Each structure stands twice: as structure tokens, then as C-alpha cells.
Amino acid sequence: MSITTPDWVKDAVFYQVFPDRFARSAEVPKPANLEPWDAPPTGRGFKGGDLLGVVERLGYLQDLGITALYLNPIFQSTANHRYHTHDYYRVDPILGGNDALRKLLDAAHARGMRVVLDGVFNHASRGLFQFNHILENGPQSPYLDWFVVKEWPLHPYNEHEPANYRSWWDVRELPEFNTENPAVREFLWDVAQYWVEFGIDGWRVDVPEEIDDPSFWQEFRGRVKSVNPDAYLAGEIWGPAEAWLQGDRFDAVMNYVFNRACLGFMGGKKLDTSFRPGGHELCPLPVREFAWQIDELLALYDWEVTQAQFNLLGSHDTPRFLTLVQGQKARLKLAVLFQMTFPGAPCIYYGDEIGMEGGSDPACRGGFPWEESRWDLDLREYVKRCVRLRHDRPALRHGRFLRLYADRGVYGFLRQLDDEVLVVVLNAADERRLVHISTQAVLPEGAQVREVWGSETVRVFGSRLRDVRLEPLSGRVFRSSSR
Numbered sequence: 001m002s003i004t005t006p007d008w009v010k011d012a013v014f015y016q017v018f019p020d021r022f023a024r025s026a027e028v029p030k031p032a033n034l035e036p037w038d039a040p041p042t043g044r045g046f047k048g049g050d051l052l053g054v055v056e057r058l059g060y061l062q063d064l065g066i067t068a069l070y071l072n073p074i075f076q077s078t079a080n081h082r083y084h085t086h087d088y089y090r091v092d093p094i095l096g097g098n099d100a101l102r103k104l105l106d107a108a109h110a111r112g113m114r115v116v117l118d119g120v121f122n123h124a125s126r127g128l129f130q131f132n133h134i135l136e137n138g139p140q141s142p143y144l145d146w147f148v149v150k151e152w153p154l155h156p157y158n159e160h161e162p163a164n165y166r167s168w169w170d171v172r173e174l175p176e177f178n179t180e181n182p183a184v185r186e187f188l189w190d191v192a193q194y195w196v197e198f199g200i201d202g203w204r205v206d207v208p209e210e211i212d213d214p215s216f217w218q219e220f221r222g223r224v225k226s227v228n229p230d231a232y233l234a235g236e237i238w239g240p241a242e243a244w245l246q247g248d249r250f251d252a253v254m255n256y257v258f259n260r261a262c263l264g265f266m267g268g269k270k271l272d273t274s275f276r277p278g279g280h281e282l283c284p285l286p287v288r289e290f291a292w293q294i295d296e297l298l299a300l301y302d303w304e305v306t307q308a309q310f311n312l313l314g315s316h317d318t319p320r321f322l323t324l325v326q327g328q329k330a331r332l333k334l335a336v337l338f339q340m341t342f343p344g345a346p347c348i349y350y351g352d353e354i355g356m357e358g359g360s361d362p363a364c365r366g367g368f369p370w371e372e373s374r375w376d377l378d379l380r381e382y383v384k385r386c387v388r389l390r391h392d393r394p395a396l397r398h399g400r401f402l403r404l405y406a407d408r409g410v411y412g413f414l415r416q417l418d419d420e421v422l423v424v425v426l427n428a429a430d431e432r433r434l435v436h437i438s439t440q441a442v443l444p445e446g447a448q449v450r451e452v453w454g455s456e457t458v459r460v461f462g463s464r465l466r467d468v469r470l471e472p473l474s475g476r477v478f479r480s481s482s483r
Helices: 051-056 058-064 097-110 129-140 182-198 214-227 256-270 287-300 329-341 377-392 394-398
Strands: 014-017 068-071 075-077 085-091 114-119 202-205 232-235 310-312 345-349 400-407 410-417 420-427 433-438 448-451 457-461 464-470 474-480
Touching (some): 051 058, 051 097, 058 377, 085 097, 085 182, 097 182, 114 232, 182 202, 182 214, 214 232, 256 310, 256 329, 287 400, 287 410, 329 377, 329 420, 329 474, 345 377, 400 433, 410 433, 420 464
Parallel strands (some): 068 114, 114 202, 202 232, 310 345
Antiparallel strands (some): 075 085, 400 410, 410 420, 433 464, 448 474, 457 464
8 A cells, every 4th residue: 555644744843732731812711710820730720721822822833933733632621631522523612612723723824834633532521412311311322332331320420339331441531432333433533524624734643542443543534534635643652553554544653652762862861760651661771772763663664654753752641851851951952953853743842942841740731931031041942943954954854864873872863865965963971972973975085064053064084974073962963965
């Protein structure tokens, strides 16, 4: 089967927005009982962020270089994260309702930005009409086979009794759909198609492995792509996902394999291994182990898929990168540079660019501090510069990847597209390094490469870039081109 992925994704830089915590607009009426914006985030509290708040901050995002948004769930829900979907056809009124989404899509598209929504299709909430119908009518409900009832009576709220229905990871707040039911399948496919028709640019799909049925996802893809062939489909899969990326289900997955490799290498001895994001152990990676993992990752998928992978350094489901490396900004900078020069679509988790910290959920979901005095402006400027570099150099988005060096804490690689070659060298060691980097015969003898953020040049001699100097925990990018 020929594999195709949306071309726009390969040029995109994503920004993940957690809607309740990103920005609040005075144009959206709110309930009274909201927790203070700057208070530590809680599991149940709402801060009142909304979609018009996102609209009002699009200039900030465009200045950063963002070209695509990924929004955590926005549909009506009783949870601040909105993975407990109550109505799949209604944007939560606290977020501004369907009209606010319309305004966001129009405003984003006018700026050339895409918008991808988070879709929760494996489970819903206890408040979903069809499940509530069962709670009210018991075995006589015509929606009985929309879910899997084990015994009667059901106990949706009494933690001291068995729930007696199937729920995601036995969380009784999240009853699982019976996706073997044709009516349920049609309902979920219609939801996916409806919002693409409304104008969204794709779906990030929550826990797709829980619906272990290739035909469901093949039809899902078909329905979405029939409306918009360029719609992006990315699945939340935390490990290798070869079976899902053969051209008949998803275009990409959330690249947590990439995320963990970056944490291991850039975090090094400062990596806080007491956390287990997604149940995965974290461990420091020597440079050769990191290089092997990156080689393996690049060999895992078709190149068309690799270029569309959703490459993240953190998300709403992980402690923030800066927290995991114990506040060492230089390590985050190193990871950002790698992320922006690696094949695939990079995604910035909201606030990482200004130095937000936070441990496991809910601590990683704090309110964005819009007072500029609270930002790490140096970090933001560095992130912005790395994003600009990616946009400016087609080789970083479409060029081939070739590993050049992996030793003494230093990792080097090149990206090449036609006559443009960029060499990226990363030093994750705490000491200065002077290295000679093999060019794998890509650059001719005597050629010179110039640093993109400076004036220094390095010459190829004996098929090596000679005397590349690196400060501790730093990266450099060199460019050679006849253009």
C-alpha cells in the first residue's frame, strides 16, 4: 500500500494548548466558582480558560513561529481536561461554545495556522445521554448495548460497590463504548466527520489501542479523509506503532519514543528518574545508546511517516521537561535544538517556551502566566530562534538525516536536501569538547561550513570537520550551500 501523509504537517511547528489553562477572554461568560488563575492547578478545579482567549493570543503564537495548534478536548464535559465527553457535538460553554470554535478556526486559518482537535472515542462520561439513559431506565433502555453492562445494579458513583459496567482502566467516570455495536461505530465516525466538515484540520486520537479493531480505524480514516484528504490523524501511542502507520489508519503517533530518548540523553545525570510518564521508566542515556535509539526510531517507519511524526518534549500527560531535568535550562535548550532539527513535526507544550515547570498531572497543567515579567525571556528567544531556523531551512524539514558522530557526550548529524547541507552538533556533557566530525563524504575536501548563528567557519580536511569546539551543554549548527 502506498503511504501518504499531509504535506503541510512536514512544514508545521505545533503548539499544544490545554484550553482551561492557556488564556481567558472577558468575552466568554463564566460560572462564578473558578479557582484563581495563578493558584496551583488541581484535579477538579476549573480556571476558566477558553477558545476566545486562544484567539486573542494568536499573535503571540505567530510571533513564536507556530503554524499549527493541537487542542486538548474541547467538547462539553464535567472535567477540566474534558476527556469525560458529555456531548460530542457541543463545544463546552465554559470554552465559549461552538461559536467560539468557529471564530478560532477562522482566525487561525486567516493566519495560515491549522487546528487539530483531541478526540476521545474509546470512552465517554457518565453524563453522556446514552449512558445516562441506561442509568435511568436500566435493562429496558434501548441504548443498553451502547456500553457493556456486566451485572445489575450499576454503581456509577458508589466507590464501595463494583461499577458493574466496563470502563477505561476501571475508572467508573469513563464508561467504555461497545464499539462492536454498529450504531456506536456510526455515531463515532459521524462525530469525526462532522468536525472535519466544520473546518478542523485533523484529530489527535486518545488511547486508540483500546479499540483493538483495525477495521474501525480504517473506516475512521476513510470518513475523515473523504471530507479533507489533508486532515492529519495522529494517535496517542506511547511505544513503537508500526502496525498503525501503514497508510490505512493514522498518519503519525505522538512520538513519546523520541521524547524519552531526548530526556535520557539531554537530561543525563540530572534526569529525575522518580517519575514514570505513561508508566515508562526514565533513565540517563550515554551518547552511543542515544544514537542507537535514534537510528532505530528512524528505521521504524516509512520516510513519509517519519516526516509527519508528532515530535514532543512533553505534554499534559508528563511532567514538564524543565522539571524532569531539575530546572537546568541548558538541557532544555539542547533538546529544543534537536527537536527543531529532527525529521517530523515538532510540538511545543504550552508554556515550556517561557520556563514553566510542573510535575505529574495536575501540576504540569498550570495557568499560563501572561505577565511578561514572569517569563524566561532568554529561553523564549532561544526557542523562537530554533523555530525560525527550521522554517528558514528546507533541509531541516525535508532533507535526509545522516548520523555523523556519537562519542564523549557529543552527538552530530547532518540534514541534506539537494545542495543544502546542515550539520548539527550537540554536546550533552558538562565539559567543553573539541571534536573532529566525519562528514561521511557528503561534503567535499576543502569545503567550509559556516555557523548559522555566528561567523565562525570550519573546514573539511581528511573527510572530517576539524576542530569543532563546543561549550558544555550546548549545540551548534553549521551550513554549507551554494545558494
